[in-house]
Amino acid sequence: MTRVYNFSAGPAALPEPVLRQAAEEMLDWHGRGMSIMEMSHRTPDFEGVIAAAEADLRELMGIPANYKVLFLQGGATLQFGMVPINLLRGKTSADYIVTGSWSEKALGEAKRYCDVNVAASTAAANYTYAPMQSELKLDPNAAFVHVCTNETIMGVEFPYVPETGNVPLVADMSSHILSREIDVSKYALIYAGAQKNIGPVGLTVVIVREDLLGQPLPGMPTLLDYKVHADNGSMLNTPPTFAIYMAGLVFKWLKGQGGVTTMEQMNIAKARCLYEAIDGSGGYYRNPVRPTDRSRMNVPFTLVDDALDAIFLKESLAAGLSSLKGHKSVGGMRASIYNPMPLAGVEALVDFMRDFAARHG
Numbered sequence: 001m002t003r004v005y006n007f008s009a010g011p012a013a014l015p016e017p018v019l020r021q022a023a024e025e026m027l028d029w030h031g032r033g034m035s036i037m038e039m040s041h042r043t044p045d046f047e048g049v050i051a052a053a054e055a056d057l058r059e060l061m062g063i064p065a066n067y068k069v070l071f072l073q074g075g076a077t078l079q080f081g082m083v084p085i086n087l088l089r090g091k092t093s094a095d096y097i098v099t100g101s102w103s104e105k106a107l108g109e110a111k112r113y114c115d116v117n118v119a120a121s122t123a124a125a126n127y128t129y130a131p132m133q134s135e136l137k138l139d140p141n142a143a144f145v146h147v148c149t150n151e152t153i154m155g156v157e158f159p160y161v162p163e164t165g166n167v168p169l170v171a172d173m174s175s176h177i178l179s180r181e182i183d184v185s186k187y188a189l190i191y192a193g194a195q196k197n198i199g200p201v202g203l204t205v206v207i208v209r210e211d212l213l214g215q216p217l218p219g220m221p222t223l224l225d226y227k228v229h230a231d232n233g234s235m236l237n238t239p240p241t242f243a244i245y246m247a248g249l250v251f252k253w254l255k256g257q258g259g260v261t262t263m264e265q266m267n268i269a270k271a272r273c274l275y276e277a278i279d280g281s282g283g284y285y286r287n288p289v290r291p292t293d294r295s296r297m298n299v300p301f302t303l304v305d306d307a308l309d310a311i312f313l314k315e316s317l318a319a320g321l322s323s324l325k326g327h328k329s330v331g332g333m334r335a336s337i338y339n340p341m342p343l344a345g346v347e348a349l350v351d352f353m354r355d356f357a358a359r360h361g
């Protein structure tokens with residue numbers, strides 16, 4: 001068996017050493033004669049696993065002490081609703097910066113709970129850039145400002161942190177959390193589905209400033225109240241134990257790699273390699289995103305003729321390059337190059353792209 005270079009947008013590639021360790025521990029975790037999956041979450045063993053995962057995440061991201069780290073379920077999509085449910089706090093409107101499919105979906109869900117002000121939308125430009133600070137029409141009375149800092153489908157990444165004054169800033173970082181250094185204190189709440197850049201699906205990480213907790217909309221299910229999760233150490237009910245364990249292994253792996261600083265340098269190098277190949281292809285390959293706002297994690301590109309798409313996918317897979325099909329709303333290809341993707345994988349893709357262009361010119 002040979003492992004492919006997996007460019008899937010999510011669920012996505014995991015670090016091979018993490019998979020190997022999980023495989024080794026599958027039948028017998030730390031001499032307990034059972035896998036972590038088969039163990040009660042109400043055991044000192046699992047409590048140690050979740051505590052270590054939180055401690056390592058706090059260290060990796062430099063999460064300040066006045067922030068809670070929650071390990072939830074329901075995906076980033078449930079956060080589209082949980083954010084307004086918890087953060088409206090008596091206010092009636094929220095600001096949404098709309099830069100692609102995911103922020104559009106977040107806005108759509110928020111409309112169920114409040115008035116929504118579109119602080120900026122790049123829809124008219126087919127979501128090919130991140131609006132600049134001067135383009136944001138922010139309402140000082142909004143309950144919060146929501147931004148998707150990396151649009152996974154369009155491949156647009158914010159190169160700056162929107163300045164929102166006293167209004168809490170909420171970010172969907174599902175597809176680039178831990179890929180670059182960020183200042184957590186600039187955000188009121190950060191959420192991320194794990195299956196892009198953290199671990200397997202089933203876990204959603206929420207990092208939230210504790211002073212914002214405790215005023216959810218009335219009548220909502222208990223499980224949608226962040227404070228209840230915070231007060232119960234993310235274990236009000238059975239948490240996604242295996243996904244938390246896997247995320248913990250990924251955090252340890254990241255620390256071993258040199259942490260987020262080293263990852264960011266690698267991610268810059270990987271993204272540069274791929275965008276240079278696209279831009280240097282004489283128009284054979286194209287990425288429409290404004291260069292300053294191009295995602296380091298998700299790189300969509302089209303071929304000169306979409307009749308070549310199927311051949312590209314077939315030949316790339318045969319060359320050990322998997323899951324390059326673009327999202328149906330954008331077409332073409334998309335290479336997701338999250339933390340576990342080595343530079344060698346991107347170089348293999350770039351070599352393939354050059355060769356393909358030469359053969360199908």
Ligand SMILES: *Cc1c(COP(=O)(O)O)cnc(C)c1O
Pocket residue numbers: 010074075076077078102148150151152172173174175193194196
């Ligand atoms: C994948 C993704 C989502 C949706 O995640 P689910 O876990 O499927 O709910 C939301 N936002 C972003 C930025 C994503 O990449």
